[in-house]
Amino acid sequence: MKKIEALTFDLFGTVLNLEDSLNPFIESFISDSQIDTTPSQFWKTYRHRQRIEQYQDNILMLGHSGYTQVAENAFVYTAKIYGCDPSKSQIEGMMIGWKNLNPFPEVLESLSHLSKKFKLVVLSNGEHNFLKHLVTERIKFDFDNIISVETVGEFKPSPLVYRKASEILGIPPDHLLMVSANSFDVLGAVSSGFWGAYIDRYSLPFESSPHQPHLICNNFIDLNNQLENI
Amino acid sequence: MKKIEALTFDLFGTVLNLEDSLNPFIESFISDSQIDTTPSQFWKTYRHRQRIEQYQDNILMLGHSGYTQVAENAFVYTAKIYGCDPSKSQIEGMMIGWKNLNPFPEVLESLSHLSKKFKLVVLSNGEHNFLKHLVTERIKFDFDNIISVETVGEFKPSPLVYRKASEILGIPPDHLLMVSANSFDVLGAVSSGFWGAYIDRYSLPFESSPHQPHLICNNFIDLNNQLENI
Structure with a gap:
C-alpha cells in the first residue's frame, strides 16, 4: 500500500451526509402533501430510485443528464409512487436541500490528517459547478483536485470515470485509492485497477465479485488509522 | 399502428408471474432461516436488487454474466441484507423456483388471438437455454422466435438488445411493438425506434422521458382489445 499517491473521494453518502441533511426537506414535503409514509421510508x-435513474442514464445511451436533473427526476418519480405529483415549488424546495448538504462530523479532521501524506481528490457523480459549490x-x-463525471458523460461505476480520473491526475490506477461508502463505486474503481476503501456507513453487504475492497472502514477516523498502519 | 408486423414480449414479470410463482420458495427460505421479514417484503x-445487479453487469463492462447467475447473486445479497448467509442447498432451492415460473392467467388466450394478426417473439433478459425451457x-x-440478450451480451434496456432483435427478425424497429410490464424496457425499446406497450401490472409511474409508451394496458386482454381497435 506504500505506493498510494492520491485518495479519490466519493462525496454523496461518503463525505456528505445525505439522509440527515435532506431530512428537513423530506419531512416538510411529506407533511405538506399529506403522503402516507415516514421520512426514513421516503428517503x-x-x-434507490436515484440509483436506478443514474444507471439507466448510462445504459440508455441518450446522453448524460447530470446529477441534479437525475436527482430531480428521481424525486418526482418517488413522490408519484406515493400518489403525489409534486408542484414546481415543492421540487425547487427539495433541490434547495441538495445545495445545503452537510459533511459527516468526522470527515474534516480526518481529511486534514490524510492531506499530510496523500493528494486528496474529489471524484464524484455531481456536475462540475455543483461540486465546486459543495466543496467551497x-x-x-481545500482538495487538490475536483473531478466530475461530466468530463466523460457517464455516472459511476462506469470504467470511463476511473480511467479518465487517472489520466487527468497523471497517476496510474494502482497508485490511487478510491474511498466510497457506495459499494458499487469501490467495485467500479477496483475493477479499473484502483485500490479500494469501502466506508461501511450503512451496514450493507458488498457485491459478490472478485473485485473486493482492500480496506473496509467504519468511518474516516478508521480509514485514517488503517492508512497509518500500512 | 397498422404497420406493426411483430410483437416482442418481455417474459419476466410480463408473461411470467414472478412473485406468485416464487412465493412458496421464498416462504420456505424465510421460515427455514428464521429471517425477520415477510415474503412480500423479501420479494x-x-x-430491486436483481435490477441493480443487471444494470451493474452492463455498466461495469466485465462481460455478461447471464440472467441465472445474476438472479442467484441478487438472492444471496438480499439474504445477507436480512442477516442470513444462504447455504448451497437454499440457493439451489431458490433457483429451482426460477425454473418453475407460471404465466399470468390471461396470457395464453390473448397470445392465441394476437398470433392471428402478428408474429409473436420473445425478447428477454434470460439466457437462450433458460428461455427455451420456460417457453416449452x-x-x-409456440412463439415465432425466441431472442435472448445473450446474443449481444448486455441486459435490457441497452439499445444493443432492441437493435439486434430488429436485425435478427429482418423487420425495421418501427414495425415492431415491445410489450413489457417493466417501464424501463418500454423506454429502451421506444428510444430505439420501436412502438411500446406498457402493461401496468404493478401500478408504478412511468419514467420522466420524452420516450413514452404508445399504449398503456392493464393486462394482455386489454392489449388485445387496444390492438383490435387501432
Missing part, C-alpha cells in the same frame, strides 16, 4: 425509496460552501476543505 | 427487496415447459406457446 430509502428516493435513494459546505465541506470547506 | 420486493430481491426484485412453462408457457407452452
Whole structure:
C-alpha cells in the first residue's frame, strides 16, 4: 500500500451526509402533501430510485443528464409512487436541500490528517459547478483536485470515470485509492485497477465479485488509522 | 399502428408471474432461516436488487454474466441484507423456483388471438437455454422466435438488445411493438425506434422521458382489445 499517491473521494453518502441533511426537506414535503409514509421510508425509496435513474442514464445511451436533473427526476418519480405529483415549488424546495448538504462530523479532521501524506481528490457523480459549490460552501476543505463525471458523460461505476480520473491526475490506477461508502463505486474503481476503501456507513453487504475492497472502514477516523498502519 | 408486423414480449414479470410463482420458495427460505421479514417484503427487496445487479453487469463492462447467475447473486445479497448467509442447498432451492415460473392467467388466450394478426417473439433478459425451457415447459406457446440478450451480451434496456432483435427478425424497429410490464424496457425499446406497450401490472409511474409508451394496458386482454381497435 506504500505506493498510494492520491485518495479519490466519493462525496454523496461518503463525505456528505445525505439522509440527515435532506431530512428537513423530506419531512416538510411529506407533511405538506399529506403522503402516507415516514421520512426514513421516503428517503430509502428516493435513494434507490436515484440509483436506478443514474444507471439507466448510462445504459440508455441518450446522453448524460447530470446529477441534479437525475436527482430531480428521481424525486418526482418517488413522490408519484406515493400518489403525489409534486408542484414546481415543492421540487425547487427539495433541490434547495441538495445545495445545503452537510459533511459527516468526522470527515474534516480526518481529511486534514490524510492531506499530510496523500493528494486528496474529489471524484464524484455531481456536475462540475455543483461540486465546486459543495466543496467551497459546505465541506470547506481545500482538495487538490475536483473531478466530475461530466468530463466523460457517464455516472459511476462506469470504467470511463476511473480511467479518465487517472489520466487527468497523471497517476496510474494502482497508485490511487478510491474511498466510497457506495459499494458499487469501490467495485467500479477496483475493477479499473484502483485500490479500494469501502466506508461501511450503512451496514450493507458488498457485491459478490472478485473485485473486493482492500480496506473496509467504519468511518474516516478508521480509514485514517488503517492508512497509518500500512 | 397498422404497420406493426411483430410483437416482442418481455417474459419476466410480463408473461411470467414472478412473485406468485416464487412465493412458496421464498416462504420456505424465510421460515427455514428464521429471517425477520415477510415474503412480500423479501420479494420486493430481491426484485430491486436483481435490477441493480443487471444494470451493474452492463455498466461495469466485465462481460455478461447471464440472467441465472445474476438472479442467484441478487438472492444471496438480499439474504445477507436480512442477516442470513444462504447455504448451497437454499440457493439451489431458490433457483429451482426460477425454473418453475407460471404465466399470468390471461396470457395464453390473448397470445392465441394476437398470433392471428402478428408474429409473436420473445425478447428477454434470460439466457437462450433458460428461455427455451420456460417457453416449452412453462408457457407452452409456440412463439415465432425466441431472442435472448445473450446474443449481444448486455441486459435490457441497452439499445444493443432492441437493435439486434430488429436485425435478427429482418423487420425495421418501427414495425415492431415491445410489450413489457417493466417501464424501463418500454423506454429502451421506444428510444430505439420501436412502438411500446406498457402493461401496468404493478401500478408504478412511468419514467420522466420524452420516450413514452404508445399504449398503456392493464393486462394482455386489454392489449388485445387496444390492438383490435387501432
